[in-house]
Amino acid sequence: MSRRTARLLWLIVALGLLARVTAWWFKGGFHYPDEIFQQVEPANYLRTGLAWLPWEFVRGVRSWVLPGIYAGLLEILSWVGVTGLSAFRLLTLHNAVVSIVMVPAGYRIGVALWPQGDPDAENAGLSVAAFTALLPTLVYYTPHTLIGTPCMVALSWGYAHWLEARRSDEPDPHSLLLCGLFFGVAGALRFTCGLHILVPLADLLLRYRSRALKPLLAGAALPVAIVGLVDLLTWGAPFHSTVEHLRYNFFEHGASDHGTSPWSYYAADSIWSRLGPLAGLTLLVALACWRRTWLLWLTLLLPTVLLSLEPHKEDRFLMYNWPLLAGTLGLGWWMLVRWLKGRAPALGPIVALVILLAMLGSNLEGTSTLPWTQRRGMFQAQAFVGKQDDATGLLYHERRHMNGGYLVLEKTVPQVQFKRGLLANPLYNYAALLGQGSDAQRLRRMGWSEVSRFDEIVVLRRPN
Amino acid sequence: MRRLETGAGRLAKLALAAYATVLAAAVAVVLLRSPHPITPAYEATAGCSPRDLAHYCRGVRARVSSYHVFANHQPIYAIDGRGSRDLLEKWVSGPQDRAPWIELLFPEPVDFSSVRLTHAGQVERAEYTMRSYRLSCGDGDELRATSRVEGNEASRAEHALSCLQVDRLRIELDIEPGTGRDVVRLYEIEVVP
Numbered sequence: 001m002s003r004r005t006a007r008l009l010w011l012i013v014a015l016g017l018l019a020r021v022t023a024w025w026f027k028g029g030f031h032y033p034d035e036i037f038q039q040v041e042p043a044n045y046l047r048t049g050l051a052w053l054p055w056e057f058v059r060g061v062r063s064w065v066l067p068g069i070y071a072g073l074l075e076i077l078s079w080v081g082v083t084g085l086s087a088f089r090l091l092t093l094h095n096a097v098v099s100i101v102m103v104p105a106g107y108r109i110g111v112a113l114w115p116q117g118d119p120d121a122e123n124a125g126l127s128v129a130a131f132t133a134l135l136p137t138l139v140y141y142t143p144h145t146l147i148g149t150p151c152m153v154a155l156s157w158g159y160a161h162w163l164e165a166r167r168s169d170e171p172d173p174h175s176l177l178l179c180g181l182f183f184g185v186a187g188a189l190r191f192t193c194g195l196h197i198l199v200p201l202a203d204l205l206l207r208y209r210s211r212a213l214k215p216l217l218a219g220a221a222l223p224v225a226i227v228g229l230v231d232l233l234t235w236g237a238p239f240h241s242t243v244e245h246l247r248y249n250f251f252e253h254g255a256s257d258h259g260t261s262p263w264s265y266y267a268a269d270s271i272w273s274r275l276g277p278l279a280g281l282t283l284l285v286a287l288a289c290w291r292r293t294w295l296l297w298l299t300l301l302l303p304t305v306l307l308s309l310e311p312h313k314e315d316r317f318l319m320y321n322w323p324l325l326a327g328t329l330g331l332g333w334w335m336l337v338r339w340l341k342g343r344a345p346a347l348g349p350i351v352a353l354v355i356l357l358a359m360l361g362s363n364l365e366g367t368s369t370l371p372w373t374q375r376r377g378m379f380q381a382q383a384f385v386g387k388q389d390d391a392t393g394l395l396y397h398e399r400r401h402m403n404g405g406y407l408v409l410e411k412t413v414p415q416v417q418f419k420r421g422l423l424a425n426p427l428y429n430y431a432a433l434l435g436q437g438s439d440a441q442r443l444r445r446m447g448w449s450e451v452s453r454f455d456e457i458v459v460l461r462r463p464n
Numbered sequence: 465m466r467r468l469e470t471g472a473g474r475l476a477k478l479a480l481a482a483y484a485t486v487l488a489a490a491v492a493v494v495l496l497r498s499p500h501p502i503t504p505a506y507e508a509t510a511g512c513s514p515r516d517l518a519h520y521c522r523g524v525r526a527r528v529s530s531y532h533v534f535a536n537h538q539p540i541y542a543i544d545g546r547g548s549r550d551l552l553e554k555w556v557s558g559p560q561d562r563a564p565w566i567e568l569l570f571p572e573p574v575d576f577s578s579v580r581l582t583h584a585g586q587v588e589r590a591e592y593t594m595r596s597y598r599l600s601c602g603d604g605d606e607l608r609a610t611s612r613v614e615g616n617e618a619s620r621a622e623h624a625l626s627c628l629q630v631d632r633l634r635i636e637l638d639i640e641p642g643t644g645r646d647v648v649r650l651y652e653i654e655v656v657p
Contacts, residue, residue: 046494046495047494048499048501049530049531050499050501051533052533052536055534058534069487069491072493073487073490075493075494076487389507390506391504392506392520392540392544412502412504413538414536414540414541414552415536416552422550425544425546425553427546
């Protein structure tokens, strides 16, 4: 790597960090309840014994590995006096900052896909790194405690080692070992990540036959063994959570209980709408270098098609597409830069830069429709009530998984969904309800007073 | 340039090793700790609950070995002074807890003569009423009195326990796996002066 490339890569890393911190700053609440009740609330339970845990932790559909890691991080934060909502905010910042390691992986993906020895290889790498650093939808998913967030980071390094490994005629055990390690981490944390490694694995096995198998398996052994061991210790059988996850989602079709979407959802919403008003142009650029990026396309298209066949669909299930799209966009855009430079040496790079900014802006517009601050007001209301010395119970709006849980409340008192019948118990002396809702109006008429307000949520206190 | 790359790589490895070490230590601390949830310390309200010294409005705190986190049966329900018939409003121990206990911590030393327990049999199935348990009171680590209950059938049971100037009451309950008493279901604890 030349000195110029190294400097530019550091600059891109800095910009990526700035983008992630900015995304974190504007983010509040959750993207989906799972990032609370499948991750940080169980972590809070491990650390304090205080939590509300959902049915997945009765049946054993989830591994305790990530909650264990989050419990460790919460513990470290508690050593410096940070707990509750502030700790949750810092966990999401932690994830956003850690995800910056995807940028050098993006660089290596770009270099690996460019012809070896070509003087432009480093520029292609920088281009992919830039998209990995700045692509708004990718950045959106980084300040979250979704299982997919660490998987996305691991997958991007797995892709880098895969593409580096396949450049040589003979299998490179070191690259294959690391490829197995990172794919192993992603697959072990979330089994369905496996769909995003089908093409790389098939490619390596077709290319090197059984010679690739040993280093790949050796690399994957450690993360897979850790998940298996933790499942054995917590659920009584190795890979219990993986088996139950599969059974529930694919054999019992339990995921459909959480809503169904048309088959076209992923193509139309998760990709096209997310790319924004310039989706057509963006896809054209992404396809511009298809001869070099066809493996990335296959890697993202296969899971997209397979998951489109499942009735239950969510944007986050395909978050792993975004580092791959960053790869296709990076190489496509660099092709465009070269082409424009050849046609108009002075104006070409400026036009290319305008196109880059337009694509990023368009994607930002598409990403702005994702839930950036979902339940933020409720999280803040819970944290507020938790800090009140006289709070003995909280009635909140909506179902019990639609809030920040006990991690945010930080108090060993009941917090339950508002029901009129519960008002007879003076233990529930605080309520966090929709300010304009009929329940809040009723309580106001009963003499409850408004003590605070967060977004659409009003905090009411029972009269003495 | 190569030296710069090597330096950055070495720094990254060092940072990763330091991060992993601190994180592993923190996870170990969490796993070695046995957390026991405790209700908040409320300021005692004057004239509150003269017939029941266990009420949270007197500043009493309830500490438990565990509570049922899947159904949110919080320990404060056992000291809220309500003979509730709501199935939620009871303390239930965690399903994995093989030796459940609840401890009431008084804000200042108290004298009492008996303890009244409202078991789940009062509201739900009779088999949910706990049959055997041990009551004890003390001042700090010093045990002052103890009473063992065996074969209890009463869903609302009163047990004599004479305690003078104690700051805590502890109830250790014997669960019976495979029966209705596989977890503790306790609606109310009253401490009678």
